[in-house]
Amino acid sequence: MYPQPTAAEEILARAAGKDRVSAGEYVVAQVDAMMMHDIFAADVLSMLERTGIKRLYDPDKVTVVFDHMVPPPSVSAAAHQAKARELVRHFGISAFFEIGRGICHQVMVEEGRVSPGQLVVATDSHTTTYGALGVASSGIGSSEMAYTLATGQLWFKVPESISIVLEGRFSYGVTAKDLILYLMKAVGSTEAQYRSVEFGGPGVGELDLADRMTVSNMGVEMGAKFAIFPAGFVQTNKEGANYAASHTVLLDSLAPQIAVPHHVENVVDVNEVVGTPLDQVFIGSCTNGRLEDLRQAASILRGRHIAKGVRLIVTPASAQVMEAAAREGIIEALTEAGAYVGGPGCGPCFGGHLGLLAPGERCLGTHNRNFRGRMGSADAEIYLGSPMTAAASALMGAIADPREVEGISAGRELAGVSASGSGGSGTGE
Amino acid sequence: MTVDLAAIRGRAWLFGSDISTDMLSPGQYVHHPMEERLKHVLESARPEFAGEVKPGDIVVAGPNFGCGSSRESAPQHLKDLGVAAVVADSLARIFSRNAIAIGLVAIACPTISEVVEDGDVVEVDVISGRVNIPARSVSLEADRIPEPMLDVLRHGGIEPLLISIAAEQRDE
Structure with missing residues (x-):
């Protein structure tokens, strides 16, 4: 009898084309969506151009958002963006969002570029945000992004998981931000480092999508690789799944943090x-x-x-x-x-x-x-x-x-x- | 440059625990010319390192080597100084990924920092996951690097690997 898979194991197994994977194992997985913002897009695409890569594995899976140095505050930022624009055209990336559209992670969700059960990478550490939608998502470096764009796949170590059980309701003046700041203190990076954090329990219903995005977004500050809420067919905190640790948070007990x-x-x-x-x-x-x-x-x-x-x-x-x-x-x-x-x-x-x-x-x-x-x-x-x-x-x-x-x-x-x-x-x- | 991943041999530079990306690639020099930046690599841990390290030397360290930010310059600087491999009790996640991405051998070998003395000759077999210190008759098991990442190392990093992928695209 095999244990139930954690959300991370379930998503990585599907993406790797395997029946099951276990924490600690390395897999090569097909990536469902990739995103770059203006700080790294030019570097990544230049590496592809330099190495002679003619085409991306699947340009339709790729999103580019200009959100950091917008509007460009310097000539060097402007030139960097001009180079990225040219390469975005060259490689046929149609999901390109110019300055003014918004912050990359918000835009990815608003534009429906991510959906539950997917495996997503981006050149930004706060890529864990999509965990709010039941996505296993994490930030990667620019060389790894270049490889992923060229081949459609990347290697992953299947992380151990931690279960966070939410109970009760927020008191007035206390929000999702206070919850994740509290978790920074109560759980922190010594325990969550490299692990996938799963949120569940009756208190999850207290958090709307915006709240969940706030919590998953800062999951990376706990050192987490993924920060996953239940969504669609993706379940969290499953009976019979292996969790390295489990914590229960009573939302009523929290003060602003x-x-x-x-x-x-x-x-x-x-x-x-x-x-x-x-x-x-x-x-x-x-x-x-x-x-x-x-x-x-x-x-x-x-x-x-x-x-x-x-x-x-x-x-x-x-x-x-x-x-x-x-x-x-x-x-x-x-x-x-x-x-x-x-x-x-x-x-x-x-x-x-x-x-x-x-x-x-x-x-x-x-x-x-x-x-x-x-x-x-x-x-x-x-x-x-x-x-x-x-x-x-x-x-x-x-x-x-x-x-x-x-x-x-x-x-x-x-x-x-x-x-x-x-x-x-x-x-x- | 092709390295025999089964037989890397070099002189050890010993470092402590929690060597961070800020020590490897100090933020205050990121906009300086590369030659200048390399002079400051690990200076806050061992000021003599950048000036005296020789091509082929091996960095040996305690737990959590490369903790901190995702900057690829941290492993790149070691590679640019000629460091042949990093062997540490444990490696920070992003550093170990970035090291392989830029073609630097980085391997976790629990307790290595307790048995190596500074200047010892260290032999690393990345393929079978073994680290030897002949002068001390010590042989330790190291974490194996999984196949897809070994393939990146065989090519010398993602950029050279992409060049060969690009060549295949042209042949199609």
């Missing part, structure tokens, strides 16, 4: 750092730049103004997010509150442009990494939190607990946080 400088695993309850003065607040990124995130931020900021001495930068995750936010009056609420609202893209998250920090400055952001020097000066400090915490903090000019914003905490229904537990929008579980 903050990652403090200079590592994502340095996570504390918000009350330990409330009152820490801020120079900048950033709401956006592939972690937390979706409509649901902007809606939550606007629920706190509408009709108010951010504190003197703090600046608020908001970058929607995609054009669709920006359009929907405009229709709902969210953009207006944010700009009236004093926010700088930028175009769709990665924004300042990766430290390229659009809001870098001066030496000695302190920023709270909704993004995914707070390493020293990540967002500008190495002498700046980055804190990470949820969109609600970010909005409350912008209002106060210092790190604030969103549950304690006057006139908001009593009116949970005003906050735009779904209490219905409908969950799973579009994930078809």
